[in-house]
Amino acid sequence: MPNTILIGAQWGDEGKGKIIDVLTERADWVVRAQGGNNAGHTVEIGEERFVLHLVPSGILHEGKRCVIGNGVVLDPVALVEEINGVRERGFEVEGRLFISDRAHVVFPYHRMLDAQGEARKAKGDQIGTTQRGIGPTYSDKAARFGLRMCDLVDPGFPDLLRARVEEKNRVLAAMGAPVADYAEVLASTQEAMTVLGPLVCDTVPLLHAAVQAGEEILFEGAQGIMLDIDFGTYPYVTSSNAGSGGASTGSGVPPNRMHRVVGVLKAYTTRVGEGPFPTELHDAAGEELRKVGREFGATTGRPRRCGWFDAVVARHAVMTCGVDEWALTKLDVLDGFDRIKICTAYELDGKRIEHFPANVREVARCTPVYEELPGWKTPTRGARSLADLPEAARRYLARLEEVTGAPAGILSLGPRREDTLFPEARA
Numbered sequence: 189m190p191n192t193i194l195i196g197a198q199w200g201d202e203g204k205g206k207i208i209d210v211l212t213e214r215a216d217w218v219v220r221a222q223g224g225n226n227a228g229h230t231v232e233i234g235e236e237r238f239v240l241h242l243v244p245s246g247i248l249h250e251g252k253r254c255v256i257g258n259g260v261v262l263d264p265v266a267l268v269e270e271i272n273g274v275r276e277r278g279f280e281v282e283g284r285l286f287i288s289d290r291a292h293v294v295f296p297y298h299r300m301l302d303a304q305g306e307a308r309k310a311k312g313d314q315i316g317t318t319q320r321g322i323g324p325t326y327s328d329k330a331a332r333f334g335l336r337m338c339d340l341v342d343p344g345f346p347d348l349l350r351a352r353v354e355e356k357n358r359v360l361a362a363m364g365a366p367v368a369d370y371a372e373v374l375a376s377t378q379e380a381m382t383v384l385g386p387l388v389c390d391t392v393p394l395l396h397a398a399v400q401a402g403e404e405i406l407f408e409g410a411q412g413i414m415l416d417i418d419f420g421t422y423p424y425v426t427s428s429n430a431g432s433g434g435a436s437t438g439s440g441v442p443p444n445r446m447h448r449v450v451g452v453l454k455a456y457t458t459r460v461g462e463g464p465f466p467t468e469l470h471d472a473a474g475e476e477l478r479k480v481g482r483e484f485g486a487t488t489g490r491p492r493r494c495g496w497f498d499a500v501v502a503r504h505a506v507m508t509c510g511v512d513e514w515a516l517t518k519l520d521v522l523d524g525f526d527r528i529k530i531c532t533a534y535e536l537d538g539k540r541i542e543h544f545p546a547n548v549r550e551v552a553r554c555t556p557v558y559e560e561l562p563g564w565k566t567p568t569r570g571a572r573s574l575a576d577l578p579e580a581a582r583r584y585l586a587r588l589e590e591v592t593g594a595p596a597g598i599l600s601l602g603p604r605r606e607d608t609l610f611p612e613a614r615a
């Protein structure tokens with residue numbers, strides 16, 4: 189049985205929530221391995237809409253087991269709220285949700301430092317973070333100053349926390365910013381731990397046993413490769429490895445136990461937050477993509493920046509993540525367009541380039557090289573096989589496969605589970 193890593197192949201918000209939900213049908217385990225509650229996975233089941241930030245969406249499937257791995261940074265208070273929401277909808281978490289004792293913890297002072305960090309940057313240098321404290325928590329992890337879930341269940345936790353709050357308050361005070369209240373942070377964390385404590389364990393042997401037993405694991409990526417701390421548009425990125433490598437380091441399941449990588453790719457491109465975006469549109473076409481595609485962030489509600497499909501970005505995902513196949517989402521959003529553009533390369537200082545530059549100042553100078561295809565001007569939703577799609581839509585799809593170098597194994601034509609086509613339907 190294959191273990192599958194699912195990653196976002198653009199700047200996040202590719203529609204991973206729905207694809208994860210569909211792939212979960214076959215999985216025994218669903219694992220989150222990086223990021224925190226900066227992510228927002230939207231799942232629509234029937235008329236109901238769920239947005240999950242930290243809990244793997246596998247929790248909405250009876251009998252599936254879910255892991256929040258060591259690579260995740262988690263805000264205990266936010267996680268309890270989410271668990272309560274899941275329970276209210278009738279899903280049990282006891283015995284189904286396991287939280288790594290190695291996962292790092294987001295505290296209120298991380299969120300305060302996130303906000304201060306952004307506010308103190310010059311306009312134009314701001315990253316546009318989700319202000320969930322993600323960057324400062326990963327900074328503490330790398331600086332070996334963080335606290336992990338195993339520390340929260342340790343009897344010495346109050347002293348460990350006090351030392352952190354005092355140090356961070358010195359930094360906040362030096363910035364002239366409000367400081368954290370130790371007693372309040374301790375009380376809210378301890379209260380959250382009454383819910384989370386029983387779910388915390390060493391998830392490494394648990395996943396190892398699952399691998400040994402041949403059970404199927406789905407790794408649900410958060411964000412996307414262009415927000416990856418190593419391969420994204422640094423410094424306009426998140427602070428974790430959102431590419432496929434993060435699935436191993438963030439869960440303890442080694443690379444040679446991984447079998448398949450699915451890249452989720454929107455049929456056009458969107459981005460929230462700051463940073464370069466070569467195919468961004470500032471015209472009526474961009475407006476239409478935002479309106480028809482309902483392009484507003486699941487976590488912050490911010491309007492997303494919209495643009496045409498960028499094959500340079502997709503090829504970057506193929507190379508850095510080993511994408512075996514695409515899950516192509518939101519093709520239906522293009523139903524109304526007369527002409528549709530695909531960016532196949534960039535022009536940088538008069539030269540054609542095929543690969544994504546490391547330097548964001550160079551990326552900002554890149555202009556897309558486009559080819560144009562005719563639109564199909566026909567609703568695609570309701571198609572149950574590729575043969576049901578208009579000829580021009582099939583041609584667009586085939587061209588995306590050619591210019592990106594990977595096949596589309598899954599095609600999504602709407603937010604609901606039933607609006608999904610699989611490769612078997614290709615015949």
Ligand code: IMP
Binds near residue numbers: 315319320425462
């Ligand atoms: P942070 O992860 O909150 O530090 O934000 C860093 C950058 O990543 C910002 O541009 C955010 O908008 C972006 N970002 C973080 N999480 C997501 C996500 O789940 N989807 C899309 N963008 C995200």
